[in-house]
Amino acid sequence: MSLDAYAAAITQFTHAVAENVTAFVAAMAAVGVLSMAIIQTLKDMLPLRNWYQRAYLRAWLARKQRAAGGGPDPIAAERDLVRLATAGDDKAFYDIPIEQMCGQIGAAMQVVLDYPARRADLLRLMAALAEREDVESLIAATPPAPGGKRAQEEVDARARVMHHVQRAIDALQIAAGYRWKLYLQIASFALSFLVTVIGVAMQPGGLEAVQLPGIALVGIVGGFLAPVARDLLAALQKLR
Numbered sequence: 001m002s003l004d005a006y007a008a009a010i011t012q013f014t015h016a017v018a019e020n021v022t023a024f025v026a027a028m029a030a031v032g033v034l035s036m037a038i039i040q041t042l043k044d045m046l047p048l049r050n051w052y053q054r055a056y057l058r059a060w061l062a063r064k065q066r067a068a069g070g071g072p073d074p075i076a077a078e079r080d081l082v083r084l085a086t087a088g089d090d091k092a093f094y095d096i097p098i099e100q101m102c103g104q105i106g107a108a109m110q111v112v113l114d115y116p117a118r119r120a121d122l123l124r125l126m127a128a129l130a131e132r133e134d135v136e137s138l139i140a141a142t143p144p145a146p147g148g149k150r151a152q153e154e155v156d157a158r159a160r161v162m163h164h165v166q167r168a169i170d171a172l173q174i175a176a177g178y179r180w181k182l183y184l185q186i187a188s189f190a191l192s193f194l195v196t197v198i199g200v201a202m203q204p205g206g207l208e209a210v211q212l213p214g215i216a217l218v219g220i221v222g223g224f225l226a227p228v229a230r231d232l233l234a235a236l237q238k239l240r
Contacts, residue, residue: 035191039184050094052183053101056176057094061125064168068128077122084108084119098180102173109165113138113158123161130164133157 042048061074085104086093093101109126112119116138127135134157141154150158 032188032192034195035188038191038195039187047091047095049097049180050091052180053094053098053176054090056179057172060172060176064125064128068124072121072124074121074125077119077125080112080119080122081105081108084111098173098177102169105172106166106169109162109169113162113165116141123165126165126168127161129168130161134161 058074058078061077065072065074082088082090082093085101085108093104096104109123112123112126116123116135117140120139123139124135137157138154138161141150
């Protein structure tokens with residue numbers, strides 16, 4: 001093929017892209033917004049966040065139990081955590097965003113560190129990576145009398161344990177938040193692909209008019225646009 005033929009082919013391709021890009025982008029944006037709307041509706045109708053965060057925290061506490069040597073009871077720890085964080089209201093505890101939930105966990109752990117013997121299982125799990133001697137010394141320590149001071153060794157041990165507890169809460173927030181967003185992204189991809197297939201099938205000629213690569217491209221890009229549309233909607237709701 002000559003250079004003139006190559007140039008003509010490239011020119012024809014760019015013209016075709018320019019003529020169809022607006023409609024193609026509009027279709028991808030529409031698919032993304034529709035996928036976001038479906039996901040948001042499911043989140044509003046079903047306690048998806050509650051189910052996810054409850055299951056994730058229980059699995060996380062089970063992993064902490066193995067790291068702590070298998071002694072602490074994760075069921076008792078979860079019960080104490082919900083009681084201290086939201087007065088035992090597990091729906092209120094698990095329904096809030098992960099950032100707020102971890103904030104409630106941090107506030108609850110401040111109380112646990114003040115009276116560690118009363119919530120020993122919870123402290124042992126949340127401080128599973130701390131020095132065991134520090135944790136056990138706090139649990140065995142006698143609370144000071146009103147107006148009294150704690151021994152310096154206890155103060156130092158408390159500071160070291162609190163550091164590990166805070167890092168554990170940070171790790172929980174990062175990991176749980178990342179997986180929640182990942183699952184929503186996967187759901188948006190699947191819904192975008194499904195919406196595109198249904199939309200094409202409803203047109204004259206059905207799926208024969210558009211090949212699978214084109215449908216997949218619209219679905220994938222729509223899946224990427226769905227979280228953007230969701231974030232824009234959340235920002236607009238905050239301005240109201």
